[in-house]
Amino acid sequence: xxxxxxxxxxxxxxxxxxxxxxxxxxxxxxxxxxxxxxxxxxxxxxxxxxxxxxxxxxxxxxxxxxxxxxxxxxxxxxxxxxxxxxxxxxxxxxxxxxxxxxxxxxxxxxxxxxxxxxxxxxxxxxxxxxxxxxxxxxxxxxxxxxxxxxxxxxxxxxxxxxxxxxxxxxxxxxxxxxxxxxxxxxxxxxxxxxxxxxxxxxxxxxxxxxxxxxxxxxxxxxxxxxxxxxxxxxxxxxxxxxxxxxxxxxxxxxxxxxxxxxxxxxxxxxxxxxxxxxxxxxxx
Amino acid sequence: xxxxxxxxxxxxxxxxxxxxxxxxxxxxxxxxxxxxxxxxxxxxxxxxxxxxxxxxxxxxxxxxxxxxxxxxxxxxxxxxxxxxxxxxxxxxxxxxxxxxxxxxxxxxxxxxxxxxxxxxxxxxxxxxxxxxxxxxxxxxxxxxxxxxxxxxxxxxxxxxxxxxxxxxxxxxxxxxxxxxxxxxxxxxxxxxxxxxxxxxxxxxxxxxxxxxxxxxxxxxxxxxxxxxxxxxxxxxxxxxxxxxxxxxxxxxxxxxxxxxxxxxxxxxxxxxxx
Numbered sequence: 265x266x267x268x269x270x271x272x273x274x275x276x277x278x279x280x281x282x283x284x285x286x287x288x289x290x291x292x293x294x295x296x297x298x299x300x301x302x303x304x305x306x307x308x309x310x311x312x313x314x315x316x317x318x319x320x321x322x323x324x325x326x327x328x329x330x331x332x333x334x335x336x337x338x339x340x341x342x343x344x345x346x347x348x349x350x351x352x353x354x355x356x357x358x359x360x361x362x363x364x365x366x367x368x369x370x371x372x373x374x375x376x377x378x379x380x381x382x383x384x385x386x387x388x389x390x391x392x393x394x395x396x397x398x399x400x401x402x403x404x405x406x407x408x409x410x411x412x413x414x415x416x417x418x419x420x421x422x423x424x425x426x427x428x429x430x431x432x433x434x435x436x437x438x439x440x441x442x443x444x445x446x447x448x449x450x451x452x453x454x455x456x457x458x459x460x461x462x463x464x465x466x467x468x469x470x471x472x473x474x475x476x477x478x479x480x481x482x483x484x485x486x487x488x489x490x491x492x493x494x495x496x497x498x499x500x501x502x503x504x505x506x507x508x509x510x511x512x513x514x515x516x517x518x519x520x521x522x523x524x525x526x527x528x529x530x531x532x533x534x535x536x537x538x539x540x541x542x543x544x545x546x547x548x
Numbered sequence: 549x550x551x552x553x554x555x556x557x558x559x560x561x562x563x564x565x566x567x568x569x570x571x572x573x574x575x576x577x578x579x580x581x582x583x584x585x586x587x588x589x590x591x592x593x594x595x596x597x598x599x600x601x602x603x604x605x606x607x608x609x610x611x612x613x614x615x616x617x618x619x620x621x622x623x624x625x626x627x628x629x630x631x632x633x634x635x636x637x638x639x640x641x642x643x644x645x646x647x648x649x650x651x652x653x654x655x656x657x658x659x660x661x662x663x664x665x666x667x668x669x670x671x672x673x674x675x676x677x678x679x680x681x682x683x684x685x686x687x688x689x690x691x692x693x694x695x696x697x698x699x700x701x702x703x704x705x706x707x708x709x710x711x712x713x714x715x716x717x718x719x720x721x722x723x724x725x726x727x728x729x730x731x732x733x734x735x736x737x738x739x740x741x742x743x744x745x746x747x748x749x750x751x752x753x754x755x756x757x758x759x760x761x762x763x764x765x766x767x768x769x770x771x772x773x774x775x776x777x778x779x780x781x782x783x784x785x786x787x788x789x790x791x792x793x794x795x796x797x798x799x800x801x802x803x804x805x806x807x808x809x810x811x812x813x814x815x816x817x818x819x820x821x822x
Binding site for chain 1: 557759
């Protein structure tokens, strides 16, 4: 989508790396920040964000918009997000296909929705409202999930495709989340990729997860595993050169190690794109 | 669960109720007079994990995510009460004070007040003050910025113009009333929990940010008396007048300039006050 240019390969900006990023100016294409971490009046977080923004493209990734909740949209949150966006001028703003609050209380988690017409109509109307308030299109991310609802009448990818169409939003495809959910619910992750409209994907997330035998957990606490790298190759083959980000939150290693992971993604993307080009030439 | 499938609103209300049940989803179902079969009307289970077990994954993540944040927010309180009691405290706290803010930063904001009436405070009534100190340091850490008045700024003021200098505290400060001298417990750090309990000692604690660090200290009698004026902003000449009314034993001008110097050295005055 033209609203979401290819920024290259980025990483999440995390507090443990603030000093290294500000002082060393690492060679990285762009940073993603967790919006809520910077929705504060002032102090070091805002200062670091201003500094980083002067030197790198930044995108804002939210975890608390609770787009799928049946509570009213938190307009205070939206106002604060708009203020931060006006100051930061991010390349785009993203959040999740999930709900996290009900009855005025919040769970600080990304809880899954049933894939029903009711949820689709509810979610798409709220995304349209938020896009109207923020005066920009959003990228909406698929979450890792550990349960599904008997109510669902469509697959997750059918739901996402319909959502993108109805809300006229972009999709942030989290390849690790696809891998985790595919394992937890027994679907083919490549069917997921094949069901997503190519022109809606504006960003890709990659991350590590933990294996608990009966289920996988989206923990962001380790390197990307081979299975997710392989799925990323398939994603690049289908969606082309899309901005790609490494998420690493717990057991956070050095900044250099996270950048190394990002470079691996860049190399892999370049390899797949070159292969695709060769194939096209041969076919021609 | 009702026999028919629920609306989105009903699903979310039930999900939240069970995920936040204090002893897990299975006991939460019992408390609501439901069975795992009722849950299976809405949530899929399979041979690997039942619907209850799947929902329990979310219950664990809910509790431990917030516990982790509160452990980071209150390291000294946790060290004093121990990991087990801290875990129990957070369990009780989340039942009484369910998170309502979009930001995890605020999940523990009501813990000091809650702790004041918790059973842990029966024999250690100073715990709430310690928690309040840890909390206010968080609040000040990312409070609004001010341009801070510096010593060179003061040096540029003509001697005759000091009386008109408008002095006002920076935005990134707060105060609270402590009943006990908990500052030494804080200074010991989370690794040193041994030592006598703090003595009863009612006083006002000032917490402020001198970028990027956060500091705290008790206000002395003079600062306590002048604090309301300094908070809203006041001409330095009026500060001198107030000091003269309180302290006739010393040279008022000298005392007032020492007072001003200390505030400036601590980075407590805003430049907008000039």
